[in-house]
Amino acid sequence: MATKFQNFINGRWVDAKSGRTFENRNPANWNDLVGTFPKSGKEDVDEAVNAARTAFEKWRLVPAPARGDLMRKIGDIMVRRKEEIAREMTREMGKVLAETRGDVQEGIDTAYYAAGEGRRLFGKTVPSELRNKFAMAIRVPIGVAGIITPWNFPMAIPTWKIFPAVLSGNTVVFKPASDTPKTATMLIDVMMEAGIPEGVVNIVHGGGGEVGNAIVSHPDIDLISFTGSTEIGKNISRMAAETLKRVSLELGGKNAQIVMDDADLDLALDGVLWGAFGTTGQRCTATSRLIVQEGVHDKFLGMLTERAKKLRLGDGLLPATEVGPCVNQSQQQTVQSYVEIGKKEGATLVAGGGIAKGAGLENGWFHEPTIFAGVKPSMRIAKEEIFGPVLSVVRIKTLEEAIGVLNDTIYGLSSSIYTRDVNKAFAAIRDIKTGITYVNAPTIGAEAHLPFGGVKQTGNGHREGGWTVYDFFTEWKAVYFDYSGSLQRAQIDNY
Numbered sequence: 101m102a103t104k105f106q107n108f109i110n111g112r113w114v115d116a117k118s119g120r121t122f123e124n125r126n127p128a129n130w131n132d133l134v135g136t137f138p139k140s141g142k143e144d145v146d147e148a149v150n151a152a153r154t155a156f157e158k159w160r161l162v163p164a165p166a167r168g169d170l171m172r173k174i175g176d177i178m179v180r181r182k183e184e185i186a187r188e189m190t191r192e193m194g195k196v197l198a199e200t201r202g203d204v205q206e207g208i209d210t211a212y213y214a215a216g217e218g219r220r221l222f223g224k225t226v227p228s229e230l231r232n233k234f235a236m237a238i239r240v241p242i243g244v245a246g247i248i249t250p251w252n253f254p255m256a257i258p259t260w261k262i263f264p265a266v267l268s269g270n271t272v273v274f275k276p277a278s279d280t281p282k283t284a285t286m287l288i289d290v291m292m293e294a295g296i297p298e299g300v301v302n303i304v305h306g307g308g309g310e311v312g313n314a315i316v317s318h319p320d321i322d323l324i325s326f327t328g329s330t331e332i333g334k335n336i337s338r339m340a341a342e343t344l345k346r347v348s349l350e351l352g353g354k355n356a357q358i359v360m361d362d363a364d365l366d367l368a369l370d371g372v373l374w375g376a377f378g379t380t381g382q383r384c385t386a387t388s389r390l391i392v393q394e395g396v397h398d399k400f401l402g403m404l405t406e407r408a409k410k411l412r413l414g415d416g417l418l419p420a421t422e423v424g425p426c427v428n429q430s431q432q433q434t435v436q437s438y439v440e441i442g443k444k445e446g447a448t449l450v451a452g453g454g455i456a457k458g459a460g461l462e463n464g465w466f467h468e469p470t471i472f473a474g475v476k477p478s479m480r481i482a483k484e485e486i487f488g489p490v491l492s493v494v495r496i497k498t499l500e501e502a503i504g505v506l507n508d509t510i511y512g513l514s515s516s517i518y519t520r521d522v523n524k525a526f527a528a529i530r531d532i533k534t535g536i537t538y539v540n541a542p543t544i545g546a547e548a549h550l551p552f553g554g555v556k557q558t559g560n561g562h563r564e565g566g567w568t569v570y571d572f573f574t575e576w577k578a579v580y581f582d583y584s585g586s587l588q589r590a591q592i593d594n595y
């Protein structure tokens with residue numbers, strides 16, 4: 101007796117026009133059906149875009165501070181419903197409750213930041229080169245935003261996009277990942293309870309091929325904010341070029357933690373365990389490479405494997421669980437295939453390596469926390485995003501070598517260095533090519549009010565989070581106001 105969920109279009113809950121549905125199951129126990137969701141198509145997207153387009157003409161005229169008031173209400177409701185949302189999130193995608201609570205908290209922080217931004221959305225005034233003339237640049241809303249998100253942060257990532265989009269005066273057509281439609285539905289529910297006007301936010305569930313494509317190619321959608329894999333991101337970029345949409349892409353990562361000989365090893369150990377195996381390694385910022393200086397390499401590897409082997413796998417709703425399942429079977433298989441690749445490449449398996457077995461793990465997509473030592477920078481397990489609980493350890497001699505290895509990937513999202521030497525830390529900040537660098541902290545742990553994003557093939561140069569995301573969701577309009585009462589010609593009458 102699974103619950104049946106719907107799309108939300110123009111302020112009403114509706115089925116897919118085709119009547120088709122898909123199932124959403126618990127990855128820790130595939131017998132637990134979370135619900136059925138509409139398997140939508142182009143015709144559903146068309147209706148959502150029409151609603152969003154109509155709503156835009158009213159919503160753009162609502163004063164930004166009033167839009168901010170709505171954001172504050174949304175944040176308040178999320179505070180009240182935090183535990184309920186976190187539990188459902190764990191049930192549908194597997195990460196442990198402490199982490200799903202954190203995921204909701206990031207949404208709350210983003211809501212309150214947006215509430216404050218409603219009273220800022222700063223423009224600029226500058227002097228005109230002519231007398232009796234006033235010059236300024238103001239931010240204006242753009243139109244309908246298509247929002248496409250992955251499953252690993254089912255609340256945080258949608259809110260990073262939807263809240264600034266809506267606060268800026270845009271309206272939204274949102275397609276969440278089909279592994280996490282329930283959390284997305286709860287977000288819409290929260291926005292509805294807060295009183296969001298009809299058509300401002302619309303959700304269309306379904307697959308990337310159908311719903312995603314229809315959004316990206318729709319002529320009446322003005323901008324796309326996408327988080328997901330680099331491969332799909334490139335497709336979206338190509339497709340969106342046809343209608344010259346503004347596109348923000350947050351894509352894959354192959355993040356590394358450096359541990360220097362002078363590091364606090366206990367601290368570095370806690371950091372790498374959290375970075376590599378938190379969220380079962382399924383974070384865009386997960387630590388997937390560990391680069392250790394030779395003086396502490398063997399000792400640190402020993403400490404690490406001992407702790408990694410003790411990590412408790414299980415249902416994320418159980419208090420003792422430290423590592424949840426992979427999100428689905430195909431993700432588990434990807435992890436397994438990389439374990440085989442690592443072995444064939446000649447790396448040494450020092451922890452894990454298999455599908456996890458044991459009491460309570462029989463009906464879930466669990467994979468053992470896995471560590472490869474003796475990894476060479478040229479190996480595939482050192483270069484490709486695995487998106488699972490697999491850590492590749494590389495031994496290096498110097499800081500220069502460490503940074504060279506760290507930078508030797510097509511990605512550039514997050515990075516970390518553990519050292520007690522401030523000179524080394526600042527050199528690393530200067531030379532590491534990533535959008536985020538942590539010193540004496542793991543590669544994960546972004547805060548909602550700082551710019552978030554990566555360089556190289558992790559993205560296309562935009563930033564989410566903080567003040568920077570508002571540059572994506574607004575257009576700059578330059579305004580010249582001449583109060584001289586006569587024609588004044590710039591560059592001519594003043595020189």
Ligand code: NAD
Nearest residue numbers: 249250251276277308312313328329332350351352353384
């Ligand atoms: P994915 O690329 O498979 O899917 C992401 C979203 O795109 C889903 O909603 C999916 O349905 C949709 N989609 C799929 N095909 C599409 C198409 N042709 N057109 C339009 N939309 C389409 O990624 P995933 O497996 O859900 O998430 C994991 C990936 O996301 C990893 O690569 C990870 O690094 C990345 N990620 C990046 C960040 C970041 O901020 N850089 C954050 C989280 C996840």
Ligand code: MN
Nearest residue numbers: 124125192279
């Ligand atoms: Mn699910």
